[in-house]
Amino acid sequence: xxxxxxVVRALPKIELHRHLEGTVRPGTVHALAVANGIDLPVxxxxxxxxxxxxxxxxxxxxxVCSTLVSPADFHRIAYESVHDAAATGIVHTEMFxxxxxxxxxxxxxxxxxxxxxxxxxxxxxxxxxGVRMIMDCTKFLGPxxxxxxxxxxxxxxxxxxxxxxxxxxxxxxxVDDAALAPVFAEAARRGLRRTYHAGEFSARSVxxxxxxxxxxxxxxxxxxxxxxxxxxxxxxxxxxxxxxxSSDVLISQVYPSVREHSxxxxxxxxxxxxxxxxxxxxxxxxxSDEYVTVVEQGLVTAEQLRDIAVGAADACWLPDxxxxxxxxxxxxxxSAFC
Ligand SMILES: [Zn+2]
Numbered sequence: 358x359x360x361x362x363x364v365v366r367a368l369p370k371i372e373l374h375r376h377l378e379g380t381v382r383p384g385t386v387h388a389l390a391v392a393n394g395i396d397l398p399v400x401x402x403x404x405x406x407x408x409x410x411x412x413x414x415x416x417x418x419x420x421v422c423s424t425l426v427s428p429a430d431f432h433r434i435a436y437e438s439v440h441d442a443a444a445t446g447i448v449h450t451e452m453f454x455x456x457x458x459x460x461x462x463x464x465x466x467x468x469x470x471x472x473x474x475x476x477x478x479x480x481x482x483x484x485x486x487g488v489r490m491i492m493d494c495t496k497f498l499g500p501x502x503x504x505x506x507x508x509x510x511x512x513x514x515x516x517x518x519x520x521x522x523x524x525x526x527x528x529x530x531x532v533d534d535a536a537l538a539p540v541f542a543e544a545a546r547r548g549l550r551r552t553y554h555a556g557e558f559s560a561r562s563v564x565x566x567x568x569x570x571x572x573x574x575x576x577x578x579x580x581x582x583x584x585x586x587x588x589x590x591x592x593x594x595x596x597x598x599x600x601x602x603s604s605d606v607l608i609s610q611v612y613p614s615v616r617e618h619s620x621x622x623x624x625x626x627x628x629x630x631x632x633x634x635x636x637x638x639x640x641x642x643x644x645s646d647e648y649v650t651v652v653e654q655g656l657v658t659a660e661q662l663r664d665i666a667v668g669a670a671d672a673c674w675l676p677d678x679x680x681x682x683x684x685x686x687x688x689x690x691x692s693a694f695c
Pocket of ligand 1: 374376526554576635
């Protein structure tokens with residue numbers, strides 16, 4: 358079976374590595390910037406999401422976040438993100454949000470959370486897809502801030518049960534991952550699942566994520582294959598890797614091209630991998646594009662892509678009965694494909 362964008366978009370998909378702030382449509386950035394009096398670095402919004410280098414990408418990310426002020430702004434981006442996910446065939450997503458980029462500008466946590474959850478509710482009511490949220494602490498800012506963010510966002514009302522996990526994002530090099538252990542342990546005591554961005558700079562951070570922070574999932578993690586003993590341990594423990602091959606090339610520049618990505622070696626090592634977009638609007642590529650790319654670039658066969666897509670149901674953080682139902686739906690649709 359030929360893997361085309363049209364075919365992949367029509368198939369149900371689960372996305373476990375998707376940053377809300379990276380899903381904001383360029384037109385929305387423009388509208389919010391005008392409404393909130395924020396200067397944008399470009400006049401032509403078609404060029405907003407083009408980058409000279411990693412530093413430039415991070416600057417643009419900050420610019421996007423700077424346009425988000427009121428609960429209505431967060432409502433809008435969450436609502437549109439749900440619609441964009443549904444439009445590309447996502448049936449369930451577990452999406453990150455990063456408190457620091459908002460709290461540091463003086464936006465109250467309640468504005469962030471109330472806006473996001475109201476937008477999710479409205480988007481879900483219209484599309485029927487499933488959404489859960491993961492709070493990403495900013496790793497390099499250390500445990501004290503992460504604890505404050507955990508306290509803030511676990512004390513806000515969440516009648517829909519959107520918040521299911523804690524993660525860690527931001528620059529990887531030189532970060533003391535182990536310092537976050539008490540915060541992650543406390544998050545687990547409060548019922549949150551654990552994941553962590555790691556393995557784009559070295560395999561060591563993957564070791565810290567699973568051995569010290571107690572994570573069940575690792576976001577990215579392609580360099581785990583550089584430590585075969587660690588890869589074997591991760592496979593044994595059923596650790597899930599939420600890979601974003603294009604992001605590893607375009608943002609963190611782990612590889613010169615997707616063709617060199619370690620995804621095939623991760624499969625050979627018996628690791629449980631999923632394929633995701635990371636920042637679909639900011640990268641101009643969503644999960645359907647990514648599914649097509651990993652096949653076109655020779656990383657996986659169509660059959661392996663099918664198994665990865667269905668296997669994401671086992672990796673998600675829904676209650677067991679919902680996971681079983683989702684797996685059945687995924688298996689039925691993807692088995693008809695190949
Ligand atoms: Zn990410």
